[in-house]
Amino acid sequence: MLKEYDTQLEKNYGPGVRKLWPIDEAQLKQGAWPQYYIGSFPFCYRLPQYTESIWPPTKPSMQMGGMGSAEMPGDGDLGGRPLIMGQSPGTHWYHAHKHGSTAINVANGMTGAFIIEGKYDDDLNNWYGDGWTRTQPVLVINQLGVSPNLMRKPASGGGPGPGSQDKGPDFSINGQLKPVIQMQPGEVQMWRIVNTSGRAGAYFLGPPKGFQWKQLAQDGVQFNDANYQSHVNQPFLLAAGNRADILVKAPTTPCTNPSDCSVMVKNEVDPQDLTSASPLTLLSVNITGQPVDPKSNAGNFIPNAPYFPPFLKDIGKDEVTGTKTLLFAAGPPGGTPNPAQQTIDGKKFDGEVGAVVLLNKVEEWKIMNATYAAPISHPFHIHINPFQIVEVFDPNQILTDKNGKPVIDPISKKPVNKYVFQGGIHLLPGQCYLDPFAAPETWKPCGPEPVNKNGIWWDVFPIPSGRTVTTVKMDPNTKNPVTVNVPGYFKMRSRFVDYPGFYVLHCHILAHEDRGMMTIVEVTPVRTPYSHH
Ligand SMILES: [Cu+2]
Structure with missing residues (x-):
């Protein structure tokens, strides 16, 4: 599909256009999916930010100028209309949305993450170090085991083939099955997790043994401090389309068994599925390298949630x-x-x-x-x-x-x-x-x-x-x-x-x-x- 896209692109715009496929044959040979290139490498943006200390703003003159661009632009004479809420900084994503072909396009990997940055990132970087948020893993989940997709296509004649109608069993992350994340002993990382599956919810069973996690944001909107403090080591569901930012703290010693360091999920589209769904390994963590000083910021959760904008009241x-x-x-x-x-x-x-x-x-x-x-x-x-x-x-x-x-x-x-x-x-x-x-x-x-x-x-x-x-x-x-x-x-x-x-x-x-x-x-x-x- 991507090759076909490139052919059309070249036909329309001539040679020299930036193609989607391939960028690095060596990585493809290791099993990376094309979405690795178009999807999981996140684009980061900064948008104008709402600066008022109260919501709703009292005087129109205090509001920010500029007009939001909706998917269908508004009337031209609305230029300069005040932005009264604005965009929370956070983890967002995109996918092909052509009605009638959405499921097949997403099943074939046409999804990816993008990050809106703001004071949320600044506050995290003040604690963890300059530019830290841009070094942290972005995990784009997709679902391989559901019809229709090219990896588990239905049997010839259109009947159900192996795995074509099932709800699993596999989730991919950035195009890879069960990837391994490297963490130093005692290190805290931020994982931005996006479930871009076309059907399955991923129910996270909780942190692996010896790990801790604390949720910072849901669906691209940061938690206030009360929610940040109360969401410690909890299981959570990412239904198809949901996102979560979590801080994850590694244990100070390597895992005896690799399975001890695995993040387990269950595949569900309804809570009633959980009783029969088998736990799946979503990813594993390899604890390696220099231990992080347990007294340093890098070895601790940020004490308070980043600044919470008033428009999220x-x-x-x-x-x-x-x-x-x-x-x-x-x-x-x-x-x-x-x-x-x-x-x-x-x-x-x-x-x-x-x-x-x-x-x-x-x-x-x-x-x-x-x-x-x-x-x-x-x-x-x-x-x-x-x-x-x-x-x-x-x-x-x-x-x-x-x-x-x-x-x-x-x-x-x-x-x-x-x-x-x-x-x-x-x-x-x-x-x-x-x-x-x-x-x-x-x-x-x-x-x-x-x-x-x-x-x-x-x-x-x-x-x-x-x-x-x-x-x-x-x-x-x-x-x-x-x-x-x-x-x-x-x-x-x-x-x-x-x-x-x-x-x-x-x-x-x-x-x-x-x-x-x-x-x-x-x-x-x-x-x-x-x-x-
Ligand atoms: Cu539905």
Whole structure:
């Protein structure tokens, strides 16, 4: 594909154009993928930064000038419109996005990382040394074992070939399988991890034995200090499209077994996959060289998170000016669930606008998942502005005890559900009764409405799958128990600022996007002629 691209490039622009393939035959022979060249070598940018100490800015004159360039440029006379939020410095990525071919292009490696630099990097470099952030590993994950791709192509005739329909087993990093990262004994490194897979989530089981890690950022947006301090040695999920920056501290002695120094992940598209998914080696670490002085900065986590810009302040309820509901579904609305059909609000992508928002407004959206045939938590992704999660309802959620361990039913030996849809039975602590015959709006987490405090900013978040509940009511015609479909959902808040124009939201399982699970967001700078003046 890249060679074909080069041929076309040369045809159009003549000899001397910078080709994508190959750059270094020796590295290709060692097994590097072409994406090594176009993808994993990150491009770094610095953008103008928001300098105000409060959000929202009080006076227009205090705001920065300049106009954001959306994917569809705004009206020409908006030049000089103030930038009121700006771009957080962090780890971002790109991929081929031609609707209908997105999955195959990404499966064949057309993804890569780019870094927006800023005070975040300056603060880290003040602690770890000049230019340190640019020496740290950028790990671009892709998924090899899923159809369609050229490495595991389907059998002739189009039927499933070896591994063509599976969810794994392999992840690559920068085009290599199970690469080895070199670390000095006791050294702290920053890993910028990007999951560019077209389908699989990578669930990180936690740091290897003797290692420690601390998360600094999610989806290209840095953590505030409270979140930095609380995210120590935790497992985490990178769904397709998610990113995380983590600080990793190596043990002071080499590992006895190489497997002790391996970062293990599980491949999932729904939390229900985790019980059966096998742990995979994503990468290994070789502890080598001079030990790092344990008292030096290089051997310690930076004590506090880098400076947190005011425009990343939590979105309070009082800031919200509008709401929307979007329904992601497998199968037509009200029809038979069908894992081969993906829709948003009952429609496959047709190029029409699915959500209109006025520029500089803040909205709260309920993103629902009516997928029942097989559990799939479609990773919701919206371009341009990140969002904060304020409520999650997973009807399949397992009840956990105070140590986070699943509660097991003593009779069935199966994990106990948090949500109970059968009345009149004794509830365990933490369980929540929901009436399957009440209005669907009543299907939500029990307890008070959560307050958005120390919210993490995301641009990809998996929507919990729906659950088909078998009730105690009998259907007089079929003589079977009546079943009720309960959708999963999350609620998010976002500031639709800076960028007027058109962009998309979609499922980040790219085969779903290609089949229609995508729609257009229009952010419009004008009010209608019927507005009050
Ligand atoms: Cu999907």
